[in-house]
Every structure is written in structure tokens, then in C-alpha cells.
Amino acid sequence: MLQDFFTPSVQHALDLAGIFVFAISGALLAVRKNFDVFGIAVLAEVTALGGGLFRDLVIGAVPPAAFTDLGYFLMPLVATVLVFFLHPVVERTQAAVNVFDAAGLGLFCVAGTTKAYEYGLGLTFSAVLGLATGVGGGVLRDVLANEVPSLLRWDRDLYAVPAIVGATMVALCIKFEMLNPFTSTLAAVTTFVLRLLAMRFHWRAPRAWNRRSIATEEQLPGKATA
Template structure:
């Protein structure tokens, strides 16, 4: 199967690590929004697992792995606990959190695309679900916190584009029957690298052409 890119134990560790870091970002937003401990737990779970749950529901992999793997479900609660007690310290290492988040973004884009392909989806649909796996949790997080999702905001550095690139490379590798641990890691690192460049240079997607001359009254 294409989705079995890494050895099972390695994939488990990578998945749990990505889930933990995504959950940290959800918990930190809850702190900024002055949510209570339950709200922190909800945002942690939604951010870490939301994209994978949406993917699994769409492809019919039910119940979603988030609910059948106890480690996946409990890891966001651990992250929320860490932030509950240590949020000033976690905030101070935000750059490290962003770096790990970028790595998780690339990993989930790759594994999400591969899993969608295993369930019979075509190239375009598999790439779309790879993207959803990577960024869906963040969208749910922002909506629950009553914010415009970060990946839709022009004033935020590229987030969805790196995930799309990683998913697209994965789909191409599958098409050429060349997806394995080495090439899957390479696809993950390409997405990670673009996200890090976007953070460092504040790269953004372009807005509508000639927008400034025709819609000057908008913010």
C-alpha cells in the first residue's frame, strides 16, 4: 500500500510527534482567547486530529483512526496539559514550535495523500485530501475560536501552498510507483523547506490582480 511509507513503529512516532505539535498550537490559541481548560482541550484535539478525521470520513475509513488509536486521541490532551501549566515557556519557544509544525505539515500532506490513493481516489482528489489532512485541523481551530482561518488570510505567510506542493509530489511519486521511505521523506522535506522559507521571508500568496486600483476602500 502507498500509505505504508515508513516502518509502522517509525510512522507511529512521526504521527504522534506531529499531532503533539499541532495540538500545542491549538492550545496556545485557546490561551490567547482566554478559554478555560476544556476549551484548550477542544482546540488541541480539533487542531491535531481534525484534518485526519475529515479525510477518513470522506474516504470511508471509519471509525477514523483518531478514535481507534488511543495514543492519537490522548496526545493532544497531553499537549493541552503542558500548555495549561507552561504556556509562557511554550510561547517563548514559538519559533521551535513553528519549525516542528512545518515538519508536521509536510508529513501529514504526504501521508494523507498516500492514504487517499489507497482508498481508490484519483490524483486530484488524493492531493486535495492530502491538503485537508495537513491544514484541516487548523481551519477547524480558527473557526472554533471565531477567527478567519489563517490559510485564507493574505497577511499570513504561505501555509497551504507548501502542503499542496508536498501532496502533489507524493501523487506524482505514486503515479510513477516510486513512493517509498526515501522519496516520501524528500516530499515531506520539500514542503517543510517551503514553509520555513515562507516564515523567514514572510512569503505570501498574491491577491487579486489590480485589486489596489479597483477596490481601494477595502482593508
Template structure:
């Protein structure tokens, strides 16, 4: 197992934990928890792979991609009070997963011949698509639609950096790492300093 796959699995685990915690808040049972963990962790990547024609999607070609979210769901099922107490740390890893997925998702879309604009869109979907599906399935308005602590925006900027670098002839792990770092720093800074996207004029918080 190489380093990119290990990082991918780490991001999947953290996203699955967030799905499991949502299941706890919505008072779902173990089945609901596993479903939300799997959807949150894998949904964005599956949508991306189906769009670009990378079939079967990666999630269906690796046992680890399926078992890691199950492990995260089991962890949350038995120890969700403890996991909730370390939520700030979980959010840091979530920000890292966001950065990693937006960058690798964009790079993969570019490799399959998509235009830079469409690759950026798929990079963002890779990063936030699972969370959107999680919220829809659990009866919530997707949090990305009221991006009050800068979640989708860092993913968009990280994905855009990969696309711009590709247009100018820059490729490789360094570009992906730089874009992931940009998204991570923006997301963490938004959590630290309370940065928010604006509401329409005249609409109050």
C-alpha cells in the same frame, strides 16, 4: 510502536500545542483548550478518513491519538508563557508536521483508490483541516484563507509530489519523506524570508 506512528504522534502534539496557544489568546478555559487542541491535531485526519471510508478513523482506534493532544493542552495550560517564548522552535516542528501530514494523507488517499487530484486535495485537508476547524471554533477567519506566509501552498506542493510520483510508478517511504521535506523547506523558507501569496490586484496589505 513503529517510526511512522511516532512521527505521526509528534506532529499531532505540535498541532495540539498550536490549538492550545490559540485557546490562550482567545481567553478560553481548560475545556475550550482541550477541545481546540484535539480538533487542531486530529480534525484533518478524521475528515480524510471519513471521506475515504477508513472507519472508524485512526483517531478513534488509538488511545495515544487522543491522549497526546490532552498532554499538549495540559502543558500549554500551565506553562503557556514559556511555550510562547519558544514559539520559533514550535513553528519549526509545526512545519515538519505540515509536511508529514500532507504527504501521508495523500499516500493514504491513493491507497484507497482515489484519483491523484482528489488524493492531493485530501492530503492538503489532512495538513490544514484541523487548523481551519480550530479557527472557526475560536471565532477567527481561518488563517489558511489568507495564506500570507505560505501554509497551504507548501502542503499542496508536497501532496502533489506524492501524487505525481504515484502516477509515474514511484511509491514508498522515500517518496513520502521527500514530499514532506519539500513542504517543510518551503514553509520554513516562507517564514525566514517573508514569502507571501499575492492579494487580488489593487488590494493593498
């Protein structure tokens, strides 16, 4: 089994921080969709815990941490209360939330890949599950909110690609027995920086070669049309 790179208390604090910022993004989308308080709480919980829950079920780490640690369940509810009463203020700090979301993405894709390998998955599928840990909650959030997942939208800045890079770095480090606190941190930071650069310069994945679709951003689901 791979060595633990952080003490349990530090790892727990990092998990809660990531859960909180992901829950904020889910709760904000619920407010924009005019959900009631229960809907806001559901979307916050799903966004924050969905990726980790999927990972734990796949690798057989049951019951999942989301159902054994009360803090994991309560942190999205704290985010719900905050957004419910202060959502205009929270929305004005969206840039800061995006930065923390990018940090959470880096942490979760690295932690997800490592945990999947510890439970016996091969390197390729460990990296895939690391990606799912980072982006899974956001996909579930968008589906429940009746939107095309941001992961699949050409008009959104790169999100999955930075996570893929980070998870792949971890898998390669495991393969060459180079995984240590420095390289795992480097993988998380690389994911974080790539996501920030994608948001800053609006990097997007290429669409189909010689495509003939005339769809525009305004014609996509969830966008107003003239």
C-alpha cells in the same frame, strides 16, 4: 496497495509527534483567546485530529484512527496540560513550535495523499485530501476561535502552498511509479523547507489583480482597531 515506507511503530511515533505539535498550536490560541481549560482541550483536540478525521471519513476508513487509538486522543490532552501550566514558557519557544509544525505539515500531507490513494481515490483528489489532512485542523481551530482561518488570510505567511507542493509531488510520483522511501521523504522535506522559507522571508500569496479594497491588516477580524 502502496508499500509501507515506515514500520508501524515508526509511523505511529511520527503521527503522535505531529499530533502533539498541532495540539500545542491549538492550545496556545485558546489561551490567547482566554478560554477555560475545557476550551483549551477542545481546541487542542480539534487542531491535532481534525485533518486526519476529515480524511478518514471521506475515504471510508471508519471508525477513524482518532477513535481507535487512545494515544491519538491522549496526546492533545498532554499538550493541553503543558500549555495550561507553562504557556509563558511555551510561547517563548514559539519559533521551535513553528519548526515542528512545519515538519508535521510535511508528514501529514504526504501520509494523507498516500492513504487517500490506497483507498481508491484518483491522483488529483488524493492530493486534495493530502492537503486537507495537513491544514484541516488549523482551519477548524480558527473557525472555533471565531477568527478568519489563517489559510484564507493574505497577511499570513504561506501555509497551504507548501502542502500543495508536497501532495502534488506524491501524486506525480505515484503516477510515474516512482513513489519510494526516498521520493516520499523528499516530498515531506520539500514541504517542510518551503514552509520554513515562507516564515523566514514572509512569502505571501498574491491578492486580486487591481484590487480596490483599502482593508489593512489592522482591520481584519481578530485584530485591534484604532
